[in-house]
Amino acid sequence: MPDLLDDLRAVLGESAVLTDPDLLRGHQRDEADLCAAGMPAVVVRPRDTAEVVAVLRTAATHGVPVVPQGARTGLAGAANAVDGAVLLSTVAMDEILEVDPVNRIAVVQPGVVNAALAAEVAKHGLRYPPDPGSWESSTIGGNVATNAGGMCCVKYGVTTEYVIGLEVVLATGEVLRTGRRTAKGVAGYDLTRLFVGSEGTLGVITEVTVSLRPAAEESLTLVAVFPSTTAAGQAVAGISAQGLSPSLLELLDRTHLGAIEAYRPMGLRTDAGALLLAAADTGPRAAADLARVAEVCTASGADEVFAATDAAEAAALLQARRLAHPAMERFAAETYPGGNGGLIIDDVAVPRTALAALLDGVARIADEYDIPIGVVGHAGDGNMHPNIVVDRADPASLERGRLAFDAIMELGLSLGGTCTGEHGVGLLKRDWLAREIGPVGVRVHRAIKEALDPIGLLNPGKVL
Amino acid sequence: MPDLLDDLRAVLGESAVLTDPDLLRGHQRDEADLCAAGMPAVVVRPRDTAEVVAVLRTAATHGVPVVPQGARTGLAGAANAVDGAVLLSTVAMDEILEVDPVNRIAVVQPGVVNAALAAEVAKHGLRYPPDPGSWESSTIGGNVATNAGGMCCVKYGVTTEYVIGLEVVLATGEVLRTGRRTAKGVAGYDLTRLFVGSEGTLGVITEVTVSLRPAAEESLTLVAVFPSTTAAGQAVAGISAQGLSPSLLELLDRTHLGAIEAYRPMGLRTDAGALLLAAADTGPRAAADLARVAEVCTASGADEVFAATDAAEAAALLQARRLAHPAMERFAAETYPGGNGGLIIDDVAVPRTALAALLDGVARIADEYDIPIGVVGHAGDGNMHPNIVVDRADPASLERGRLAFDAIMELGLSLGGTCTGEHGVGLLKRDWLAREIGPVGVRVHRAIKEALDPIGLLNPGKVL
Structure with missing residues (x-):
């Protein structure tokens, strides 16, 4: 044989x-x-x-x-x-098969890189909004499989909002087409969104039809500097309470500000407790909206609020935010020299009203387990990434890191949150998923997995 | 026993x-x-x-x-x-359990009427966008079960875009909670959206968590009068090609204009081939956007384009659109006196670029089967409702109506469309669903139905 x-x-x-x-x-x-x-x-x-x-x-x-x-x-x-x-x-299946500007859809193979699709649709005055941190290298297939988020989500939503049809190869070898090419459609069960975020456990995505938006205008950008993460968290709830919908609302804590400034000096206020970065798509109302955001920030205790003077400064601020991940990796490497510094990157989302409590709690957890934890994330969505800095060579450090990780998950759920706002379950959060969705939820997940992949061929051991 | x-x-x-x-x-x-x-x-x-x-x-x-x-x-x-x-x-389960204005969510029982929820959240400066034609009487549970659409969808999307969590009783009697209360969340399979639109075949919805938006501003409204539905259809594609996103874009054909004017005289141009009704949420750009919509309409052959002079006129125009259904019922009753006039209300969605071809085709089908068909619908979504007028007492008329219905479905699919844009499958479109999704799609639907309802307890014979 x-x-x-x-x-x-x-x-x-x-x-x-x-x-x-x-x-x-x-x-x-x-x-x-x-x-x-x-x-x-x-x-x-x-x-x-x-x-x-x-x-x-x-x-x-x-x-x-x-x-x-x-x-x-x-x-x-x-x-x-x-x-x-x-x-x-799927990296060899990297063709953009179609961009239809009037119907505002694109059809792509799964290996197309997010940035390549963004660049192609921009030629037609259109935009594919989902912008995970990895957008310059990650693929649309991977984005769909993990239902990737990003900074634009606070206004424009996550990947699943833009996926209207899929071609999927099932474990049986059958080729399933889901969804549609039309703006609306309710024919049968929403299989498209069942596959989005299923992390390769239900089928292999071989084609994706996405909806597009008209390109956003340039955006105005605002920076608010807070003495504490708590105050920044309260400002986020206040912004929402005012009925404002910024197109971006990101938080960087002091650990991240220091790490980014060390990684690429740009004059960030490293003495601040936290920084909020807000943006509004331009148009006649943006300036007024951002002025109201600034008012809320000041009322919540910000000791400095300023607008980017021009597009170049705004781009530099966004770039600073995008450097959070490599900067923290360098910070971890320098904290524990010898190549042993590592990050446990967490991902938790809570209702916006609970954001301040989450940030307070993470600070307490860092103290309690005596381990550095920096927090960065999509404050406007209540979606935070506490990054736990560990010494991979020190079992005690790793153990404290794991305990802190669990304590953050526990805290997030206790605040009415979810164990993953955008990174997914994979292997890292199987136990926390089970905890979050309970035994009936787990049973239904298993029943669906078995219905679609009865032989357990696809990505065994993930999610469930 | x-x-x-x-x-x-x-x-x-x-x-x-x-x-x-x-x-x-x-x-x-x-x-x-x-x-x-x-x-x-x-x-x-x-x-x-x-x-x-x-x-x-x-x-x-x-x-x-x-x-x-x-x-x-x-x-x-x-x-x-x-x-x-x-x-x-579920009509006795009609309590609004919670409105949380800062997190912009509401939690309701399934029997809450859409209009009641809309009124309650309006008190908090918020809006629950989905607005099916039945919104004054239909329930949120029914809206979720059918993934109801409406006039706002062209800008704000259908029901599923607003459902973030559910409580569902399964056929086993287990109580499943899906989703979350947070703005973002990717924990496990998207069971929430699997139940949305499943028409009572997978479980009984007992609680719904919806996301809300800040209340929309008043809107400006525009009317464009076309000599033909084809020209109106071309205008819709042109509006999309210009990158415009009106908050409402509805079409009424001559049959509907006549029926509505007869039902409630308001000076509609009953000599027109079709009328497009467009709106844009106010704000400084709305007037400019609507001016561009007007330009496209004129370029596509509109012989009259005018703006509503005030909010009262705009409201009257929207009310005219909302009267399409009762007006056509009266038209059917008067076409076939003796209580035998009836409507086969169809629902088909095509890519916007195919809208003109769909409208042409429906007119040909009406000629071919010698039966009156009026067309109304959500032009901006490519989602049309051809209403076929039949004499229930005349088997020949009914037969022609059914043939015309099938011909319209066939045409919609051939144009890259779907057999239902918003009304769902139920009993009416089971065969067309099977045709649209193919044997693999049907097999996967059945596998999921069996995984969740192995004894076939819930709504047997519907959808599949």
Whole structure:
């Protein structure tokens, strides 16, 4: 009987079936720290839907699990290998198949990079809003599989709001088309959104139809400097209470301000307790709206509020926010020299009214477990990323990090929140998902998984 | 062994278990014409989730199907009785449990009427956008079960965009909570949106958490009068091509204009081929946007374009649009006197670029089958309602009506459209759903139905 690799080569050709040990090791995991990753048998790079079908059929015949992968920029371990698996990378399916400016839709293969789609639709005066931190490298397939968020979500929503149709290869090898190309449609169950965010456990996405918006105008940007994260959190609730809807509302705490300023000096107020960055799409009302945002910030205790003087300064401020992740990685490396500094990147969302309480609580947890935790995130959505700095070489530090992580999850749920606002469940949060959705929720998840993937072929051990 | 009614009375009390034959007959069907309806055994009106659980357990024990009902304003027969069924009406669960203005959410029981929720949140300066034609009488539970649309959808989207969490009683009697109260959340499969639009086939919705928006400003309203529906359809594509996003874009054809003017005289241009009604939320840019809409309409052949002079005139124009349904019912009654005039209300959505072709095609179909068809609908979404006027007493007329209905469905699909933009599948469009989603789509629908309702208790025969 021919082995798995022979069979894969027979259907894909030699060049799409990769077994180089270094390459396999390089594909073992996404960007989540602290998640287990097995050693795959092979990485395959199918070029079209028929080849994806062939991969799934071949893997099923051999009883070998399949783990779909995009750019592996995920932060929950959802793309991590399991031992002996076929890693199905969609990066070779990277064609933008269609941009239809009048119907405001685009049809793309899963391997198209988010930034490439954004650039292409911009030529038509259109915008694909979802902008995860990884947008310059992550793929639309991965964005859809994880229901990726970003900074624009506070006004424009997450990935699922923009996915109107999918082509998906099921574990059976069947090709399912979901959704529509029309602005509206209610024909049958919403299978499209069942697959969005299912992290490769229900099918392999081979084509995505997204809706687009007219390009946003340039935006005005405001900075408010607060003595404490609590005050910044209260300002966010106040902004919402005033009926304002900024197009961006981000928070950076003192740890992040210091880390970013050290990473790329730009004169940030590193003495501040927290900084809020707000923006409003231009248009005649934006200035008035931002003035009201400024008023709320001042009333909440901001000791400095200023507007970006021009587009260049506004872009620099956004760039500072986008540097949070690499800057914190450097901060961790410098905190624990010798290559052992690491980050446990958390992701928790609470009702906006509970944001101040969440931020207070995270500070308490950092004290209690005697471990550095910086907080950054999408304040306008109540979606925060507490980043726990650990010494990977020190089991005691790792253990304190894990305990702090659990304490943050516990706190988030107790405040009426969710264990993941945008990074997903993967391996990192399976237990917390079960806790959040309860036994009936878990049973229904399992029933759906079994209905769609009865042989357990796809991404076993993730989510559930 | 006690019978079904005794058992239901034991758990609900006498007053919530209704068996009056007139009342049963009155609950047999929703507002869809031409759909079969059986004779139910009983109507029950549970008052809380525990009572819904008790109804489902009791019905399951007796092997009797359960059909959930709201206000029965649906247009696809999804709420129609099947013989011997328990009709589970949620109208007694009509409490608005919470309005949280800062987090911009409301939590309601399923029997709350759409207009009641709209009025309550307006007190907080907020808005619940979905506005189906039935909004003054239909319930949020029914709106969610059918994923109801409306006139605001062109800018604000359909019901599913506003549902962030549900409580659902499953066929097993388990109580499932889905979703969240936070602005963002990606914890697990999107079960919330799986239930939205599932027409009572997967569970009984007992609580709904919706997101709200700041109240929209008053809107400016524009009327464009076209010599033909084709020209109006072309204008819609042109408006989209210009990157404009009106908050309302509705079409009325000559048949509807005549019917509405006869029903309530208000000086509509009954000589026009079609009328487009557009609106833009006020704010400094609205006037400029509407001026561009007017330009496109003129360029597409409109022979008259005028703005409403004031809010009262704008309201009157919207009211005219809202009268389309009763006016066409009267038109049908007068076309075929003796109480036999009826309407087959269709619902089809196509890409905006195909709207003119759809309107042309419907006119050809009316000629070909020699039957009056008026068209009205949400032009900005490409979502049209061709209303076929039939003589219920004349089998030949009914047959021509059915053939025309099928021809319209066929045309919609051939134009890249969907068999239902907002009314749903119910009984009316089961065959067309199967045609649209194909055998793999049907198999996956069945697999999910079986995973959630293995005994086939809930709304059998609907959707699939």
